Amino acid sequence: MTAQLLGQHLGASRCAYAHVEADQDHFELFGDYNDGVPSIVGRYAFSDFGTVVRDLMRADRVYINHDVDHDPRTAGSDLSAYRATRIQSVVCVPLHRDGRFVAGMAVHQAQPRTWQEQEIRLVQSVVARCWESLERLRAEGALRDANQRLSLALAAGNLGDWSWDAATDQMTLSDVAARLYGLAPGSSWTRSAMRRLLHRDDREPARLAALWAAQTGGLYDIEYRVPRPDGQRWVAVQGKPTFARDGTLTGMIGVVRDITERRAADERARNETQMLELLNQTGAALAAELDIDTLLQRVTDAATQLTQARFGAFFYNGTDEQGEAYLLYALSGAPQAAFERFGHPRPTALFGPTFKGGPLIRSDDITQDPRYGQWGPHHGMPPGHLPVRSYLAVAVSSRTGEVFGGLFFGHPDVGVFDERAERLAMGIAGQAGIAIDNARLYADVQRASALKDEFLATLSHELRTPLSAILGWVHILRRKYPTPDADLRKGIDVIERNARAQTQLIEDLLDMSRITSGKLELQMQPLDPRAFVEAAVETIRPTAQVKGVGLQCVLDAAAGRVAGDPVRLQQVVWNLLSNAVKFTPRGGAVQVRMALVDGSIEIGVSDTGIGIRPELLSLIFDRFRQGDGSITRRFGGLGLGLAIVRQLVELHGGTVHARSAGEGAGSDFLVRLPAQTVSGAAVDLAHTVPTAASAELAGLRVLVVDDEADARELLQLLLTDYGAQVLLADGAEAALQAIAEQRPDVLVSDIGMPGVDGYELLRRARAQGAALPAIALTAFASADDRVRALRAGYRAHVAKPVEPAEIVATIVSAVGR
Incomplete structure (x- = not known):
């Protein structure tokens, strides 16, 4: 209507009011007045009509063009936008609010026209009034919409609304609010009178809450009980105080809702x-x-x-x-x-x-x-x-x-x-x-576990005895035939390789048994942790390279020493590295680091692999656990590696922990070992490395006791090869007779013999007064077996199958050569 009145008054071809978008270039015409020209309702850009008009609008300046064909700002330029909209002359007045170009009024003429000053001022006056009118209409519409939305929200939420007039103390309640208090809709109540509708114990808390809100301007928020003829109800009330311009309290408005069911549910839940x-x-x-x-x-x-x-x-x-x-x-x-x-x-x-x-x-x-x-x-x-x-x-x-x-x-x-x-x-x-x-x-499990351990120990004993003979004869054949032909050399190599593979399987089997019994044998000595860490890294490096996984090693050379078994600690690091490489995809990275932190040697192994779910972090060190069944199927393994790691670390007085942010986020394992040293005397005789000088048994009389003929013959050949005079006995009775009659220098005895075992043999020998050093050479290879042998009086405990150099070095150490 405004555009029509203005256009008719000016005799213009077109008059339009534009809403300008945030970029202050695009605008939209929702309606226009036209006389002899088509409507151009739609969306346009000022820059389509030239940058001059756009820049003037942004600068809050009027754009006046009497004739686009002769105005130097438009003549000779692209006039396609003017032609399409039938504009030959134009007055465009911008409207700015809060420093921004927000609207404009344009008057168009299809012919050249010289615009007069009073006409331009009229357009400027109209655009301002038009903005105010439109804004008022928009505000009124928005208020109506808000009231409608509020009514819908109150109805949907079963909320009643209320207001209080501070001057009259009068309460105004919606129908829903009145019903919540047990009142008839439209009835008149003062706030003081309504307070008596509350449960006796809730009246004073409600009064104090309302007083606090009025004094502070804060939210009136309270729950209380309303006794009604049909039963007590719980209601929740929220309200906000209102104030005059001078700060005087004028009243309060708010909502109320029935929360009886919620309170009952809360009580049941509690x-x-x-x-x-x-x-x-x-x-x-x-x-x-x-x-x-x-x-x-x-x-x-x-x-x-x-x-x-x-x-x-x-x-x-x-x-x-x-x-x-x-x-x-x-x-x-x-x-x-x-x-x-x-x-x-x-x-x-x-x-x-x-x-x-x-x-x-x-x-x-x-x-x-x-x-x-x-x-x-x-x-x-x-x-x-x-x-x-x-x-x-x-x-x-x-x-x-x-x-x-x-x-x-x-x-x-x-x-x-x-x-x-x-x-x-x-x-x-x-x-x-x-x-x-x-x-x-x-x-029942305890009984079954004991039976299993007993079975594993017996199985290991029975497997070790023939393997000891096989490896012993391999050694003898290599010494007897230092330059064998190709077939013989290949045969010896195959026999030795497979025998050692079987020996490793037995060790794995016994590791399982040691885990279930919580006992592992350690050969403690002072160590530079870099040595066993680097050894583990070099062992796993080929696997990482084949898989395409990066391997980084960051070791502090000044970290210090630890007391430990180098083989077992290397096994710890190798197990962690093996897992990291196994569970890291191609292109990923694994890092091992070592440093001294708060008096402990910290060894960390981190990777960018598949990660660990949070609920599995506390389980992964359990025996026979490997994350879950799907992991085991995808990657293989018995799930013993991390259980062995934890047992070994704890036996060294340390701790091991796992961290992961979850699946796909990699993992980090941290081992802490006490930083200290031990004396060399702690090294077991059975693991002393022989030297050329110590490997001489010339002149020694060695009594070998074993109920297995193959084992006796093997040791006789081995020890004779090193210059010893070997005496043989197939049991305790023959051994005691040989000790009494032939006075051997050292006793090498099996433990698991029928009738009288190796423990009883040594006890009887000591009872006869024999003080010769004794070495237990047995297929009973657990830590408990070793401890028992040492407590029985044996100088050393050597597990079958035996390495020739190891038994020779042990004999030399036992006799003090």
């Missing part, structure tokens, strides 16, 4: 949470207990306390000669003597079902319960019995349904137990059944 916390605490305590007696007492005590019973008892499921007695196993809240005069529970309709695994039984007053009182001779409770009125009983069963017994609870008052007590009793009974199952399973 009760459930409390109950679950109690059950979790009880379950954790029961899960950690593997002694049945202690377990059942804890179950009874916990259940008695949680159900708020005065007395509680656990009866095992058993019968006497008459078939109606149950064994009292645990009692809480009363001494055992309290039950002695009255015998055990009888298989009545009340007690019997519990021992058969029946459903939970609850009685508000057992003395009036026909399930109990109808049975003689004790109709009701007998005189002097524990004063039980309220009664609760629940069966305790295994996973397979076996009924272990029942939990029984009593209280001298009537109606003490409710549904919550039922749920707690059932929860604890379930936990108790699982805990009893676990205790039994633990005992």
Whole structure:
């Protein structure tokens, strides 16, 4: 309408009002007045009409062009936009607000026209008034929309709105708000009168909350109870105070909603949470207990306390000669003597079902319960019995349904137990059944573990003995035939390679056994950690190169020394590096670092591989765990590597931890070892490296005792080769006779011999007065076997299959040469 009036007044071809976009170039015409020219409603850019008009608009200056064909600013330039819109002359007036070009008014003429000053001022006046009118209309529309949205939101949220006039104390309530307070819609109430509708205990807190909001301008936010004829309701009220320009309080506006169901749900949730916390605490305590007696007492005590019973008892499921007695196993809240005069529970309709695994039984007053009182001779409770009125009983069963017994609870008052007590009793009974199952399973597992360890030790012994002969003969053949032909050399190589492979398999098998027993043999000595770290790195480097994984080593040369077994510590680093390379894809990187930190040698292995899920970080060092089954299938392995790492590190007095931000984020393993040294005396004789000088046994008489003829013959050939005079015995009796008659210089004896074993042989030899040094050469190769041999008096313990240089060096060390 404004554009039409202005256009007609000026006799213009077109008049249009434009909304300018944020780039202050593009604009949109939503309507225009036209006389003899087409409408140009749509979206345009000022720059399409030349940069002059765009720059003038941005500078808040009027653009006047009397004739685009003769105006030097447009003549000769691209006039396609003017031609398309039928503009020959134009006045364009910008409107700026807050320093920005936001709107404009344009008057067009299809012919050349000389615009007069008063015409231009008129356009400027109209554009300002047009902006104000449009803004007012937009504000009114926005207010209507906001009110509509508010009404919809209040209705959707079942919210009532209210207002309070501070001058009159009058409350204005919407229909929804009135109903929440139990009032008729449209009724008139003052705030003071409405306060009396609140629960007595909530009136003062509500008054103080409103006073605080009025004084501070803060939010009035409170929940309170409203007693109504149809029952009490909880409501939540929020409001905001309003003020005059001089700061005087004028009133308050706000909303109210019914939260009765939410409060009831919160209360139920709190009760459930409390109950679950109690059950979790009880379950954790029961899960950690593997002694049945202690377990059942804890179950009874916990259940008695949680159900708020005065007395509680656990009866095992058993019968006497008459078939109606149950064994009292645990009692809480009363001494055992309290039950002695009255015998055990009888298989009545009340007690019997519990021992058969029946459903939970609850009685508000057992003395009036026909399930109990109808049975003689004790109709009701007998005189002097524990004063039980309220009664609760629940069966305790295994996973397979076996009924272990029942939990029984009593209280001298009537109606003490409710549904919550039922749920707690059932929860604890379930936990108790699982805990009893676990205790039994633990005992079974312990027995099975012992049998497995015994089997592995026996299997290892039986495998080591023939391998010792095979490798020994390989050594003899190499010495006898230093330049064999090609076929013989190849045969010896194949035999040795496969025998050593079998030996390594045995070592792996024994490592598994040592892990399950928690014992690993260590040969401690002072070490520069760089040595075993670099050795592990060089061992894994070819694998990393083949896979295309970068391998970086950052070692602090001044870190210091550690006390440790170099082979085992290299195994630790190698295992970590092997895992890192295995689980890092091609193009990834693995880094090993070592430094002295807070008195500890820290060795870290990090990678950019597949990472570890957070829930698996606490499990990956467990035996036979490798993240999950899918990892094992994709990458192979038994999942023993990290378990071995942890055992070895802890035996060295250190710790190992794993970190990962999750799947795909790589992982970081950190080993900490105490920085210290040990004396050279700690090195085991069995691992002393022989030298050329020490490998001479000339003149020594060595007594070899073994029930295996192949083993005796092998040692005779080996030791004779080094110049020893070898005496042979196939058992303890022959050995004792040889010691007494031939006075050997050193004894080399097997341990696992039939009849009299190596331990008893040495004891008898010492009893005869023989003081010769003794060496145990045996297929029993565990750390326990070594300790036992040393405690029995053997100077050293050497495991089969034996390396010739090792047994020679051990003999030399034993006799002190």
